Amino acid sequence: DSGVTQTPKHLITATGQRVTLRCSPRSGDLSVYWYQQSLDQGLQFLIQYYNGEERAKGNILERFSAQQFPDLHSELNLSSLELGDSALYFCASSPSPGSSYNEQFFGPGTRLTVL
Amino acid sequence: AQSVSQHNHHVILSEAASLELGCNYSYGGTVNLFWYVQYPGQHLQLLLKYFSGDPLVKGIKGFEAEFIKSKFSFNLRKPSVQWSDTAEYFCAFRTYNTDKLIFGTGTRLQVFP
Numbered sequence: 001d002s003g004v005t006q007t008p009k010h011l012i013t014a015t016g017q018r019v020t021l022r023c024s025p026r027s028g029d030l031s032v033y034w035y036q037q038s039l040d041q042g043l044q045f046l047i048q049y050y051n052g053e054e055r056a057k058g059n060i061l062e063r064f065s066a067q068q069f070p071d072l073h074s075e076l077n078l079s080s081l082e083l084g085d086s087a088l089y090f091c092a093s094s095p096s097p098g099s100s101y102n103e104q105f106f107g108p109g110t111r112l113t114v115l
Numbered sequence: 116a117q118s119v120s121q122h123n124h125h126v127i128l129s130e131a132a133s134l135e136l137g138c139n140y141s142y143g144g145t146v147n148l149f150w151y152v153q154y155p156g157q158h159l160q161l162l163l164k165y166f167s168g169d170p171l172v173k174g175i176k177g178f179e180a181e182f183i184k185s186k187f188s189f190n191l192r193k194p195s196v197q198w199s200d201t202a203e204y205f206c207a208f209r210t211y212n213t214d215k216l217i218f219g220t221g222t223r224l225q226v227f228p
Contacts (some may be wrong), residue, residue: 002158031214043205043218056215090159094214102214103149106159 003027004107006091012113018079021110025072025093031055032074033094033104034066038087049074050096078112086114117142119206119219127225128196136191136222138180138206145211148189150180153221154202162204165189176200201226 003026013019025032034046036059045058049068060066063081068074078085088111092104122137140146150162163174170182180191189206203223207216 002160004158033215035216035218042220043207045215045217048214056213058215092159103161103164104214104216105161106151108158 002105002107004091004093004105006089006107006110008110009108010111010113012115013081014115015081015083017081017114018077019081019112021076021078021089021091021112023074023076023091023093023107025074025091026105028095029093029105030072030096031094031102032068032072033092034060034074034076035090035092035106036087037090037109038084041087043090046076081114083114086112088112117208117210117217119208119217121204121206121219121222123222124220125223125225127227130198130226130228131195132226134191134193134196134200134224136204136206136224138189138191138219139187140189140206140208140217141187142208142210146208147211148180148182149207149209149216150174150178150189150191151205151207151218152202153205159205162191196224196226198226198228200224 005024031050033048037043046060048056066076088109090109091107094102094104120139148165151159173179206219
């Protein structure tokens with residue numbers, strides 16, 4: 001157990017819908033990362049938050065957005081869902097950004113299926 | 116573009132065989148390197164990491180990796196695999212000025228008793 005929790009574990013929804021994935025980082029970690037794992041794209045970085053502020057953006061679609069709340073949990077919002085959004089979404093956390101010795105701890109993931 | 120290449124997509128071994136999984140990254144500057152493992156149905160776990168110093172790093176469960184800067188490689192090794200090593204293995208790196216991890220496509224390892 002990495003200490004990072006994600007809910008829900010599984011999510012099945014229809015095209016065009018909107019879903020919210022939730023992540024709680026390890027106790028004491030200030031930085032949260034979201035990654036998408038799909039069969040065709042592999043594991044790709046989506047976005048990073050540090051202490052409530054967006055710090056880095058990767059290959060995140062405009063239909064997707066995220067935020068980090070004052071209690072440091074983070075939510076990833078996916079809207080106008082398409083079949084191709086079906087994937088495993090991982091959250092990771094680390095103590096602070098920019099440190100050379102930073103390592104990321106991953107949650108169990110949320111498996112999203114879009115029908 | 117920054118990327119990671121894992122040459123072996125699927126490796127099948129018998130227990131006690133030796134393992135070497137290849138990983139090459141494309142980036143000309145300083146990097147931190149990682150190997151993660153994903154057991155069936157579980158989350159990614161860190162096997163080992165290289166930040167600086169001795170290029171031969173030891174991780175958990177008897178795994179080790181060697182950073183060869185001139186070859187941009189960070190190959191994972193284990194002298195004798197076990198059935199419980201069956202999993203997917205991901206190589207990743209991070210450049211000095213970012214935190215995001217760039218992952219390879221993964222290598223699926225199957226170990227048969």
